[in-house]
Amino acid sequence: MxxxxxxxxxxxxxxxxxxxxxxxxxxxxxxxxxxxxxxxxxxxxxxxxxxxxxxxxxxxxxxxxxxxxxxxxxxxxxxxxxxxxxxxxxxxxxxxxxxxxxxxxxxxxxxxxxxxxxxVQVFSSDTASILDGGPRQRRHTLDWALFHVEQRYRDTWQRYTRALRQRNAALRAQASEGEITAWDAELLETAQAIERFRNAYLVNLSPYLQAEMERLLPGAELTLQYLRGWPAGVELGVALADSLSRDRVHGYTRHGPHRADFRLLMDGHPVAAHCSRGQQKSILLGLMLAQVCYQQAVTGxxxxxxxxxxxxxxxxxxxxxxxxxxxxxxxxxxxxxxxxxxxxxxxxxxxxxxxxxxxxxxxxx
Ligand SMILES: Nc1ncnc2c1ncn2[C@@H]1O[C@H](COP(=O)(O)OP(=O)(O)OP(=O)(O)O)[C@@H](O)[C@H]1O
Ligand SMILES: [Mg+2]
CATH class of the missing domain: 3.40.50.300 (P-loop containing nucleotide triphosphate hydrolases)
Structure with a gap:
């Protein structure tokens, strides 16, 4: 122990x-x-x-x-x-x-x-909706854990959300293109840092997740698929530029790490649709236990x-x-x-x- x-x-x-x-x-x-x-x-x-x-x-x-x-x-x-x-x-x-x-x-x-x-980490019937609910709760699960293992994440995240709020306010106010894109440099810089922290976190978490799954559901292969919040193969700067006119109509920024999500797959199938209730509970518990275990390794x-x-x-x-x-x-x-x-x-x-x-x-x- x-x-x-x-x-x-x-x-x-x-x-x-x-x-x-x-x-x-x-x-x-x-x-x-x-x-x-x-x-x-x-x-x-x-x-x-x-x-x-x-x-x-x-x-x-x-x-x-x-x-x-x-x-x-x-x-x-x-x-x-x-x-x-x-x-x-x-x-x-x-x-x-x-x-x-x-x-x-x-x-x-x-x-x-x-x-x-x-x-403090909780597992209850309310948290079980992490699997089949909207992305917000899943994002929060990742971010909360990251706040605990990576001191710099909090500041970066705060800078990002500040720039995002300002950009969205400019979008809603029908401001000029220059006033909107003035926030893009800060947004891009902090988004890249968030992306690096999240990727490193998931790489580091992976062995803990495998170990928990080995214990809780031996033989099952669990994959965590991270979706970063903008289209694959496109840089965020390009995605932002491409969606500017749409963002102006909707009054918010559609792409970025604030739209990230993840999917859990067991033996290649989506957990929420494919697994039994008991398996789902073991999988989600495995994820949370792995997060706590990694946090313990980093922070003691x-x-x-x-x-x-x-x-x-x-x-x-x-x-x-x-x-x-x-x-x-x-x-x-x-x-x-x-x-x-x-x-x-x-x-x-x-x-x-x-x-x-x-x-x-x-x-x-
Ligand atoms: N604000 C409140 N003030 C007083 N009682 C409340 C309040 N909110 C909920 N309750 C009641 O508190 C009781 C205890 O609820 P709780 O969910 O803690 O029970 P539990 O022991 O977990 O039950 P279960 O085994 O069904 O999960 C319930 O009867 C609920 O209606
Ligand atoms: Mg109860």
Missing amino acids: PVTDRTGLAALEIRNFRNLERADLTFDPGLNLITGANASGKTSLLESIYYLGRVRSFRTSVADQAIRYGQQGFRLVGRVQAPSGQPVTVGIERNAGHYTVHMGGQSVRRLSDLAGNFP TAGAFLLDDLTSELDEAHQSRVLASLRELDAQVFVTAIRSDSVNLSIWSPGRVFHVEHGSVREVV
């Missing part, structure tokens, strides 16, 4: 988050199993943990949906073991349409500052991995492969299941088990 700095969530206070009125919990640095009947609050608990790393939900883009019915706001306070070695307290409040975020007693302005302290920290509904769609053999892969990762793991006896915990010691009932969480000892 790799030796890494133990990062993760040591403790969490929850107030008025979904159906969780109040919970004060301490977690294991290894496995935390969360059990309970349907609608007890298991996914809500995972969602609150995810919030501490990302300041957003994986279930909704409407933050106020997570406020407990009839309440003004929610509050989450977590003690995070950061890569620097010192535990830091992170507080997130949502009230009157705003977030207030604190870290180590200081107010946090750039939410991206939080992410490095507590990298795996962060937390949240896995909602381990047992759904996976037979026992595949569940134990997933658990073995998670164990290998040495990340902090939060897994939900309806019953604890359905999960084979023998490879984790000791781990903690929590039971959720009508929104109250207790540790099972």
